Amino acid sequence: MIIQIEPHSDIPIYTQLTNQIIEGIARGEMKPGDALPSVRSFAADLGVNMHTVNKSYHELERKGIIRIIPKSGAVINSPDVIVKEAHHFMRIKEEFKLVVAEALVLGMTKEQIRENIQSIILDLKGEPK
Incomplete structure (x- = not known):
């Protein structure tokens, strides 16, 4: 999945990242059970602050789309988990x-x-x- 950040957009970077991850999952580019990159490596790949990626991951977790497993990373939830x-x-x-x-x-x-x-x-x- 390709993430494109628009640094000059009025939309905050963490929201851009959150939205693009959601769209990638909806398109089937990522599947339930897939792990997202670590916060540190994703931030480095995107050229953004680690706190930005962390905020995006926590927003995805709040929405029920991923679960964050301490010291293991973030994993995409299955629709069965979300539906409950x-x-x-x-x-x-x-x-x-x-x-x-x-x-x-x-x-x-x-x-x-x-x-x-x-x-x-x-x-x-x-x-x-």
């Missing part, structure tokens, strides 16, 4: 709600919103549109 924690679904629903509300305020129709969501799913799954 309903609060993750509620959090996602609330995040969707805000994005959909913004789309409606900006004038998008329900059909345009559906088409965009479908397009994103197909893109992440590598399926033709």
Whole structure:
């Protein structure tokens, strides 16, 4: 998986890293049970501070996407583990709600919103549109 950090972006680097890891997992570039690189080596590879990678890993853990095993590293959780924690679904629903509300305020129709969501799913799954 290739991570591209935009240092001049308004989006914090740890958020860029978090988002790209999530997208990589969604695309199947990383699978449940795979280990993420150590904080130290990932930071060196990306040319960022170790605390930035650490903050990203803790955000992924908070979201239930990975588990951090002390002195062993970070491992991607399986969907079975994540599904057991309903609060993750509620959090996602609330995040969707805000994005959909913004789309409606900006004038998008329900059909345009559906088409965009479908397009994103197909893109992440590598399926033709």
